Amino acid sequence: MSTLYDYPASANCLKARLLFGLLGRDYDRVAVDIFDGDTLTDDYAALNPLRETPVLVTDDGEVVTQSNAILWLLAEGTPYLPSGALDRARVVQWLLFEQERVMPGIGNPRFRLLTGRAAADPAGVAARQETGREALAILDDALPAGAYLVGATPTIADLAVYGYAHAAEEAQIPLAPYASVRSWIGRLEALPGFVNDLAPYPPNAAPGAGRSIYDARP
Amino acid sequence: MSTLYDYPASANCLKARLLFGLLGRDYDRVAVDIFDGDTLTDDYAALNPLRETPVLVTDDGEVVTQSNAILWLLAEGTPYLPSGALDRARVVQWLLFEQERVMPGIGNPRFRLLTGRAAADPAGVAARQETGREALAILDDALPAGAYLVGATPTIADLAVYGYAHAAEEAQIPLAPYASVRSWIGRLEALPGFVNDLAPYPPNAAPGAGRSIYDARP
Numbered sequence: 001m002s003t004l005y006d007y008p009a010s011a012n013c014l015k016a017r018l019l020f021g022l023l024g025r026d027y028d029r030v031a032v033d034i035f036d037g038d039t040l041t042d043d044y045a046a047l048n049p050l051r052e053t054p055v056l057v058t059d060d061g062e063v064v065t066q067s068n069a070i071l072w073l074l075a076e077g078t079p080y081l082p083s084g085a086l087d088r089a090r091v092v093q094w095l096l097f098e099q100e101r102v103m104p105g106i107g108n109p110r111f112r113l114l115t116g117r118a119a120a121d122p123a124g125v126a127a128r129q130e131t132g133r134e135a136l137a138i139l140d141d142a143l144p145a146g147a148y149l150v151g152a153t154p155t156i157a158d159l160a161v162y163g164y165a166h167a168a169e170e171a172q173i174p175l176a177p178y179a180s181v182r183s184w185i186g187r188l189e190a191l192p193g194f195v196n197d198l199a200p201y202p203p204n205a206a207p208g209a210g211r212s213i214y215d216a217r218p
Numbered sequence: 219m220s221t222l223y224d225y226p227a228s229a230n231c232l233k234a235r236l237l238f239g240l241l242g243r244d245y246d247r248v249a250v251d252i253f254d255g256d257t258l259t260d261d262y263a264a265l266n267p268l269r270e271t272p273v274l275v276t277d278d279g280e281v282v283t284q285s286n287a288i289l290w291l292l293a294e295g296t297p298y299l300p301s302g303a304l305d306r307a308r309v310v311q312w313l314l315f316e317q318e319r320v321m322p323g324i325g326n327p328r329f330r331l332l333t334g335r336a337a338a339d340p341a342g343v344a345a346r347q348e349t350g351r352e353a354l355a356i357l358d359d360a361l362p363a364g365a366y367l368v369g370a371t372p373t374i375a376d377l378a379v380y381g382y383a384h385a386a387e388e389a390q391i392p393l394a395p396y397a398s399v400r401s402w403i404g405r406l407e408a409l410p411g412f413v414n415d416l417a418p419y420p421p422n423a424a425p426g427a428g429r430s431i432y433d434a435r436p
Contacts, residue, residue, distance in 0.1 A: 049356045049359065049360075050315075050319075050356065058304075062304055064304075064307050064308065064311060065311055066310070066311045066314040066315060066318075068310065068314055069307050069308070069310040069311035069314060070307075072306065072307045072310045073303060073304065073306075073307035076303040076306070076307075077303070085291060085294040085295070086276075086280055086282075086291065088290065088291075088294070089282050089287050089288070089290045089291035089294075090282065090287070092284070092286065092287040092290045092310065092313065093282060093283055093284040093287035095310065095314065096284040096286055096287060096313065096314065096317055097268075097284065099314055099317055099318055100284075100317055101268075138267045138268065141267065142267075
């Protein structure tokens with residue numbers, strides 16, 4: 001059985017939990033308290049030198065990092081990863097778009113706002129939110145009516161982008177202007193096996209309350 | 219024949235030119251002057267709403283954006299993209315690492331330093347350079363002696379990371395401390411068909427000298 005090193009309030013981690021749910025696969029879950037120093041140990045650096053969650057360890061003991069690469073591995077051989085070369089390149093394209101625009105533009109301001117880090121750099125938060133709004137506008141234009149980012153059925157491109165896009169309002173970015181995005185979120189949330197157990201940030205996520213990589217670099 | 223919309227001083231574009239060269243494939247090259255407003259047109263937004271280079275248009279008229287997704291499509295069916303599921307997930311992992319750490323940590327400060335944008339935000343450049351040094355240290359540890367990021371032969375993971383990593387000194391990040399990285403750069407540059415035609419930034423790349431997306435957001 002695979003093991004997921006996982007933080008409950010991270011939408012990067014939610015992506016993997018969501019795909020496990022949609023595939024109906026069991027996995028072991030190791031809770032990583034990123035604000036209690038769990039990623040600061042030498043053991044964790046050996047698992048992931050970037051000290052990020054999630055990390056997947058396969059039943060063969062192989063380690064894969066980067067949430068979207070974990071999605072790729074889990075989805076191989078399932079309908080969530082198309083087989084054609086062009087479709088696969090388009091999936092890769094959206095995985096990169098997600099990490100270039102959605103994570104920085106929604107995930108980052110969500111983190112700063114929910115954990116009390118926004119007040120220290122309001123201009124930085126506003127610039128990130130603008131990136132997030134641009135990303136949502138691009139998604140809204142790209143989503144075909146009733147369909148998904150790469151074709152007529154959902155792929156890991158959708159799951160990756162859903163991770164932070166669905167949480168835009170926690171980043172104080174209203175979803176109201178993006179009708180196609182809202183409709184697509186609804187279609188994803190209606191899939192059999194869908195799970196969204198994204199947790200609130202706990203008290204030790206506040207600045208200075210715990211020990212984490214964010215104490216040094218927000 | 220494929221068409222590459224391309225900017226000569228962009229290492230994101232160099233990646234695609236490099237893979238075309240290694241594969242011995244011809245392509246049409248459309249020069250995009252990103253500092254003369256070429257990416258600000260409605261036509262360009264229709265090609266790539268992110269207004270970035272490179273963009274690939276296949277001989278079937280299909281459009282693929284994101285430099286690393288272009289690498290993926292071009293490499294399908296060649297030795298530059300391995301066939302096993304785990305190896306492919308590892309390639310995806312490095313493509314994401316590149317856009318998360320190498321591009322922001324080396325490509326961004328290189329751009330700011332070479333085009334006269336660094337003086338406006340020296341602290342921002344220094345923070346990015348620290349990200350770049352961390353990325354190089356992670357690469358240095360990850361690279362096996364005589365081999366490549368994913369196995370014994372080069373893949374698009376190597377080409378993607380090479381794009382900006384080899385230009386670290388233009389970002390004022392010395393490569394001297396990273397012996398494995400330097401050795402790996404040498405192995406890549408010795409491959410048959412290797413090309414590195416990364417151009418200097420022209421005068422219109424200076425702040426205020428042209429019209430580009432960077433005038434609004436550096």
